[in-house]
Structure formats: structure tokens, C-alpha cells
Amino acid sequence: MVEWTEFERSTIQSIFSKLDYDVAGGKALARCLVVYPWTQRYFGSFGNLYNATAIMGNPKVAAHGKVVLQGLDRAVKNMDNIKATYAELSVLHSEKLHVDPDNFKLLADCLTIVVAAQMGAAFTAEVQAAFQKFLAVAVSSLCRQYH
Amino acid sequence: MVEWSDNERAIIADVWSKIDVGEIGPQTLARVLIVYPWTRRYFGAFGELSSVAVVLANRKVATHGRVVLNALDVAVRDLDNIKSAYSHLSSLHRYQLHVDPANFRLLADCLTIVIATKFGAAFSSDVQSTWHKFMAVVIAALGSRYF
Numbered sequence: 001m002v003e004w005t006e007f008e009r010s011t012i013q014s015i016f017s018k019l020d021y022d023v024a025g026g027k028a029l030a031r032c033l034v035v036y037p038w039t040q041r042y043f044g045s046f047g048n049l050y051n052a053t054a055i056m057g058n059p060k061v062a063a064h065g066k067v068v069l070q071g072l073d074r075a076v077k078n079m080d081n082i083k084a085t086y087a088e089l090s091v092l093h094s095e096k097l098h099v100d101p102d103n104f105k106l107l108a109d110c111l112t113i114v115v116a117a118q119m120g121a122a123f124t125a126e127v128q129a130a131f132q133k134f135l136a137v138a139v140s141s142l143c144r145q146y147h
Numbered sequence: 148m149v150e151w152s153d154n155e156r157a158i159i160a161d162v163w164s165k166i167d168v169g170e171i172g173p174q175t176l177a178r179v180l181i182v183y184p185w186t187r188r189y190f191g192a193f194g195e196l197s198s199v200a201v202v203l204a205n206r207k208v209a210t211h212g213r214v215v216l217n218a219l220d221v222a223v224r225d226l227d228n229i230k231s232a233y234s235h236l237s238s239l240h241r242y243q244l245h246v247d248p249a250n251f252r253l254l255a256d257c258l259t260i261v262i263a264t265k266f267g268a269a270f271s272s273d274v275q276s277t278w279h280k281f282m283a284v285v286i287a288a289l290g291s292r293y294f
Contacts, residue, residue: 034272035279052273109256113275116263123264125174125181126199128257132182 002137004079011130015115016076024118025069026062028111030055036106042099068107075138083141090145101143108135149284151226158277162262163223171261172216173209177202178257179250186250215254222285230288237292248290255282 004012033040034052043049046060055061071089078085093099112131116123123131151159179186180202187196193207202208218236222229240246259278263270 031272031275035276052271052276056272112260113263113270116260117267117270120264120267123260125178125203128178128260129182 001080002082007126008130008133009079011127012076012079012134015119015127015131016073019069019115019118021066021069021073022062024065024111024114025067025072026065027056028107028114029065029068030058030061031110031113032103032107033061035110036103039103039106042097042103072111072138075134075141079134082137083144086138086141087145090142093142094146101139101146104139104142108132108139111135148227149229154273155277155280156226158274159223159226159281162266162274162278163220165266166216166262168213168216168220171258171265172212172214174212174261175254175258176208176212176215177205178261179254180208182257183250183253186253189244189246189250216258219285222281222288226281229284230291233285233288234292237289240289241293248286248293251286251289255286258282 033043033049033055040049043061043064046058046064048054048058049061074085075082093101112128112135115131116128119127180190180196181199190196190208190211193205193211195201196205196208221232225232240248259275259282262278263275266274
């Protein structure tokens with residue numbers, strides 16, 4: 001089982017408590033679609049994804065980004081049980097959505113950059129380490145049911 | 148050969164012009180050593196690296212961070228020739244320093260995060276996209292003599 005220090009727990013809670021879920025998830029997902037354009041293939045029904053401006057302004061991207069962040073929130077509220085918390089989500093991504101699990105890391109990286117840009121100097125090396133550890137556990141749990 | 152649009156060239160030059168190597172180099176290398184602790188094995192001669200505070204205060208880390216970031220200047224100034232410009236550096240890392248090339252990506256990730264903390268919202272998805280491409284080319288060039 002993953003062990004979390006007090007610093008890591010409080011850092012994760014603090015970061016997510018300061019995130020506007022209506023905005024941050026959409027930003028991270030939009031960046032993913034811009035920086036790693038092959039990920040657009042998963043969102044054929046989202047309409048205009050032709051350029052960065054269109055993607056950043058696309059309401060379906062924003063809405064789905066919020067869904068993703070709310071999914072992450074479940075891990076934030078269950079840090080000692082992320083694997084079990086995500087078991088169903090993992091099956092969903094594998095069996096129904098057919099998402100290549102490499103993409104989880106790409107989205108995690110984009111969310112890290114959104115948070116880093118928002119927090120500025122407050123996103124210290126220690127905070128970065130805690131945040132990336134949390135995301136690594138979330139990603140690993142999402143990959144768990146893929147076989 | 149890698150193709151760069153005029154926009155990409157302008158973005159890279161602009162980002163680089165705003166980077167203070169003396170400030171960003173040390174921060175970037177320190178983050179690598181903190182967030183990915185196994186990388187400390189490459190720096191046995193640097194003295195104390197056993198805690199976050201110590202890494203951040205370590206003068207050899209700071210100096211070496213500047214060396215690494217200064218070397219990026221070569222790539223910025225010669226975007227059309229990064230592979231040949233880095234040929235000898237690649238051999239150095241392979242044959243003398245014995246650095247696992249996976250670590251180049253870790254450093255690039257930390258540099259990107261430091262830039263994001265500094266630039267905030269100005270690190271837009273277009274800028275991130277271009278910077279990511281530049282980092283990917285640098286990483287590939289550094290790995291080009293490894294086989």
C-alpha cells in the first residue's frame with residue numbers, strides 16, 4: 001500500500017482545495033489535446049478541435065475536463081485506497097473507452113503544468129514531488145485493470 | 148531534419164531570452180535530484196544530497212545546473228542543426244558519464260515545470276507545445292550516440 005507523509009497529505013489537500021474544478025480540468029485537458037494532438041482521436045464527437053484557440057474555447061472540452069478533475073477528486077478524498085477507488089474507472093477506460101494507458105501520464109503532465117503555472121514559486125520542489133507522486137499513484141491505479 | 152515554423156522559432160527565442168540561466172539552471176537540477184532521487188547516484192562527488200534543504204543549498208548542484216542550462220544555448224542558437232551540434236555531448240554522456248538517457252527527459256520535464264512556475268499564464272498551450280517539441284529534439288540529439 002502507498003504510504004503518505006503528513007506533508008504529502010496536506011500538500012495534496014491544499015493544492016486541490018485551491019483549484020477551481022470548473023476551470024483547471026478543462027485547461028489540462030485542452031493542453032493535452034494541443035500538445036499531444038493524437039489524443040484528439042478520443043474526442044471525435046467534440047466538434048471543433050482544429051487549432052489551439054478552438055480547443056481552448058471548446059465547451060465540450062471544458063465540460064469533460066471538469067468530469068476528469070472530479071474523478072481525481074475521488075482519489076484526493078481516498079488517498080489510502082486509490083487503487084480500490086479507481087477499480088471501476090480503470091475497467092471503464094480499458095473495456096469501454098479503449099484508452100491507451102500511456103495517455104494517463106500525458107494528462108497528468110499537463111495538469112502538473114497548469115498547477116505549476118497557477119502556483120508560481122509556491123510550487124516548490126517538495127510540492128512538485130508530492131504532487132507527482134499522487135498523480136503517479138492515480139495513473140497506476142487507472143492502469144491496474146488493463147490486461 | 149526537424150522543421151521549425153517561424154512562430155516556433157520566435158517562441159523558443161522569446162522563452163530563452165526570459166530565462167536567467169544563473170537562476171533557472173540550479174533550480175532545475177535541484178528539482179531533478181529531489182523529485183527523482185535515484186538521479187543522485189550520478190553526483191557522488193557533490194557531497195551532501197541527503198535532504199531537500201541540503202540539495203537546494205549545495206553549491207556544486209547550483210554550479211552544475213548552470214553548466215547544463217548554458218549548454219541549451221547551443222541548441223537555441225542552432226535550431227536547424229541540434230543533432231550535429233550535440234553529437235560530442237551525446238558521446239560524452241554515453242561513453243564517459245554513463246548516463247541513462249531516460250534521465251534527459253526527467254531534466255526536460257523539470258525545466259518545463261520551472262518555466263511554467265515563472266511564466267504563469269504566459270506559458271500558454273501554444274508555448275508549452277513548442278517548448279515540448281524543442282525539448283524532444285534536444286533529448287533525441289543527446290541520445291543519438293547511444294547504441
